Ligand code: FES
């Protein structure tokens with residue numbers, strides 16, 4: 001149960017599959033907790049008011065803005081950052097495609113892009129370029145590499161859809 005001690009709140013959550021317990025300032029944003037307290041600096045804090053998507057992480061299965069959620073609100077949640085998704089290999093094909101397609105320049109937007117793209121691709125099927133653009137429309141790339149980013153995500157979507165189709169038809 002959440003315990004409030006003055007302006008601090010006890011939370012228990014999992015981060016990248018590991019249990020984490022902490023006493024957090026009531027007003028601390030989740031992105032700051034992850035970056036400053038846990039050293040998970042993959043997701044970035046940039047605009048810090050929900051506009052740019054640089055802080056995108058996964059909370060209970062959804063891609064969310066870490067700067068719009070308080071650490072206290074993550075009590076009991078399952079949180080994944082780009083570090084955890086990298087370690088499990090879940091986004092390995094996306095990362096390889098980003099490199100192959102030159103879909104990152106400074107790389108600042110890349111962790112958020114990867115988490116957001118994986119949310120879309122995990123739904124299955126092969127989204128159109130328009131659907132990919134729409135899904136990533138809340139993630140800004142200051143280097144304006146959008147075309148290559150969409151190329152990379154589309155390539156992975158098609159590869160995964162092809163692999164799924166082969167698996168489905170494997171017994172035929
Ligand atoms: S830092 Fe969270 S949306 Fe920009």
Ligand code: FES
Nearest residue numbers: 105109141142143
């Ligand atoms: S690669 Fe530089 S912000 Fe996107």
